[in-house]
Amino acid sequence: MRSRKDPWPRSSNPLSWWRDHYRIGKEACHFVSARIGTSLLVWLLVGIALALPAGLFLLQFNLSGMTEGWDGRPGLSVYFKLQADGVDALAAQLRARDEIQLVKVTTQAEALAEFQANTHLADALAGLETNPLPASLRATLVLGTTTAELDLVADFARGAPGVDEVVVEKTWLERVADISRVVNRLGVVLGVLFGIGAVLVTTTSVRLAIEARLDELRVLKLVGASDSQIRRPFLYFGALYGLGGGLVAAMLISLGLVVIETPLTNLLGSFDQDLQLAGFDPRFLAVLLGFGGILGVSGAILAARQRLRSLEI
Amino acid sequence: MGRIEFHHVSRRFDNGFEALKDVSAEFEEGSMTFLTGHSGAGKSTFLRLLLCLDRPSRGQILVNGVNVTQLNPRRLPYYRQHLGAVFQDHHLLGHRTVYENVALPLRVLGMRERDVGRRVRAALSRVGLLEREALLPTTLSTGEQQRVGIARAVVIRPKILLADEPTGNLDPELSRDIMGLFEQFNQVGTTVIIASHDRDLIESLGHRIIELSLGAIVRDTHPVDTHPVDPSIAGLESNAEAG
Numbered sequence: 001m002r003s004r005k006d007p008w009p010r011s012s013n014p015l016s017w018w019r020d021h022y023r024i025g026k027e028a029c030h031f032v033s034a035r036i037g038t039s040l041l042v043w044l045l046v047g048i049a050l051a052l053p054a055g056l057f058l059l060q061f062n063l064s065g066m067t068e069g070w071d072g073r074p075g076l077s078v079y080f081k082l083q084a085d086g087v088d089a090l091a092a093q094l095r096a097r098d099e100i101q102l103v104k105v106t107t108q109a110e111a112l113a114e115f116q117a118n119t120h121l122a123d124a125l126a127g128l129e130t131n132p133l134p135a136s137l138r139a140t141l142v143l144g145t146t147t148a149e150l151d152l153v154a155d156f157a158r159g160a161p162g163v164d165e166v167v168v169e170k171t172w173l174e175r176v177a178d179i180s181r182v183v184n185r186l187g188v189v190l191g192v193l194f195g196i197g198a199v200l201v202t203t204t205s206v207r208l209a210i211e212a213r214l215d216e217l218r219v220l221k222l223v224g225a226s227d228s229q230i231r232r233p234f235l236y237f238g239a240l241y242g243l244g245g246g247l248v249a250a251m252l253i254s255l256g257l258v259v260i261e262t263p264l265t266n267l268l269g270s271f272d273q274d275l276q277l278a279g280f281d282p283r284f285l286a287v288l289l290g291f292g293g294i295l296g297v298s299g300a301i302l303a304a305r306q307r308l309r310s311l312e313i
Numbered sequence: 314m315g316r317i318e319f320h321h322v323s324r325r326f327d328n329g330f331e332a333l334k335d336v337s338a339e340f341e342e343g344s345m346t347f348l349t350g351h352s353g354a355g356k357s358t359f360l361r362l363l364l365c366l367d368r369p370s371r372g373q374i375l376v377n378g379v380n381v382t383q384l385n386p387r388r389l390p391y392y393r394q395h396l397g398a399v400f401q402d403h404h405l406l407g408h409r410t411v412y413e414n415v416a417l418p419l420r421v422l423g424m425r426e427r428d429v430g431r432r433v434r435a436a437l438s439r440v441g442l443l444e445r446e447a448l449l450p451t452t453l454s455t456g457e458q459q460r461v462g463i464a465r466a467v468v469i470r471p472k473i474l475l476a477d478e479p480t481g482n483l484d485p486e487l488s489r490d491i492m493g494l495f496e497q498f499n500q501v502g503t504t505v506i507i508a509s510h511d512r513d514l515i516e517s518l519g520h521r522i523i524e525l526s527l528g529a530i531v532r533d534t535h536p537v538d539t540h541p542v543d544p545s546i547a548g549l550e551s552n553a554e555a556g
Contacts, residue, residue, distance in 0.1 A: 007376075007378075007379055008394065010391050013423065016423020019423050019424075019426075020420070020423050215406060223393065224394030224421055229390075
């Protein structure tokens with residue numbers, strides 16, 4: 001065989017590559033908008049697939065934020081028997097311990113006043129001969145106190161005279177942390193499952209787009225389009241479907257936040273917490289859109305690889 | 314680039330059918346050649362092999378000295394970008410205008426839109442369809458559709474122009490017009506190979522004719538002389554016709 005050096009060179013003009021991307025990008029936008037019904041359906045499916053794991057991520061992010069704020073400095077509340085007189089003594093003993101940062105005593109009278117103020121039951125309570133509320137104290141531990149040290153302090157308080165009940169606050173925090181871990185794991189599992197779902201949705205949609213344009217692809221191949229040029233429009237479809245799906249997911253999540261805002265505010269209020277949802281910010285949106293785009297392009301690559309490999313002219 | 318050589322090219326399919334049998338032929342740069350023969354003679358396979366849409370079972374196809382049968386698949390598109398191809402069924406895109414159809418190869422090349430417009434209009438002008446550029450191909454007559462196919466093939470100014478039964482669906486007058494267009498492109502130095510079974514038409518044009526039968530060349534007729542390639546194969550052709 002006689003050989004010569006590359007008698008059919010590819011275009012050396014780098015602008016031609018950009019021109020091709022610009023043209024195909026425009027065509028892809030036109031294709032997606034021309035089939036707006038199908039596109040909306042795909043966006044909704046991808047959006048739902050992304051919204052659930054992304055929503056769970058937000059929930060986990062906020063739960064871990066709640067426990068992080070408390071981590072290492074839990075406290076305990078000590079409730080005394082009615083008319084017990086060891087309140088000040090125990091408060092002094094606790095203040096003397098290294099693990100304790102702050103001790104706040106609530107006398108029976110203060111407890112009653114607080115109860116009356118919060119419950120508007122002043123008239124009913126005024127009729128009682130004796131104050132039914134016990135004195136209590138709340139001890140906050142210093143940062144870095146371990147669970148074992150907290151248990152020691154709690155045992156010490158339980159042994160003090162006049163103590164009726166000791167409530168260790170780590171219990172509900174530990175529950176929140178446990179829930180956070182469960183939500184985290186669930187988010188990962190659902191993220192993988194729904195991510196695969198999003199990829200399959202875009203794969204199917206792009207595959208349908210390929211089938212609808214088979215004649216054009218054959219002609220393109222005939223006139224010398226490279227495999228990457230033939231594949232390119234479908235990668236744009238995938239990216240558009242994924243980005244649109246990400247946008248829909250963001251809308252669904254914000255809608256979900258509006259729906260749960262009131263009950264969540266009430267729930268957190270019962271734990272003396274304010275609702276300060278974090279994480280739903282521009283960075284989260286950018287990651288959501290980027291992730292949607294990546295999933296969309298992945299689905300498109302999968303579809304294009306499967307179908308275009310066997311394209312006969 | 315325009316010289317083509319077939320060296321002992323055969324194409325046998327998986328079912329055992331041999332579409333081409335040990336075909337050898339040379340086509341000079343700037344020549345015009347007709348491939349003729351009955352259906353199944355191997356004309357389309359000949360052109361498909363040249364377009365690298367199929368690979369021969371044996372033999373070499375040299376284009377400008379390069380064996381295109383062994384081209385890396387990644388380089389095939391760049392080879393095809395230098396060929397023009399016209400088909401009987403046009404391969405036009407019904408949802409795109411005449412202009413868009415003709416512009417397709419230039420856009421694949423990444424040409425600037427301004428240059429695309431200039432080249433497309435020049436090609437449409439050559440085939441007499443400039444005023445039809447905004448129409449969809451489905452609104453055109455069969456002859457006009459074939460002209461669009463030719464415009465798309467020549468818009469890249471190929472050195473080699475291949476056509477598979479370009480007048481298959483046309484009446485004699487339109488067929489002659491279409492062949493006249495191919496002659497015009499040949500006159501500017503393009504190597505033209507046309508597969509056609511219309512013996513009367515191609516013999517009237519006075520160009521080289523290669524006759525295929527059952528995958529083998531049975532006659533290679535140059536404008537000035539006629540000589541059967543191989544008497545034994547020529548006999549085979551006669552038998553086939555008799556059968």
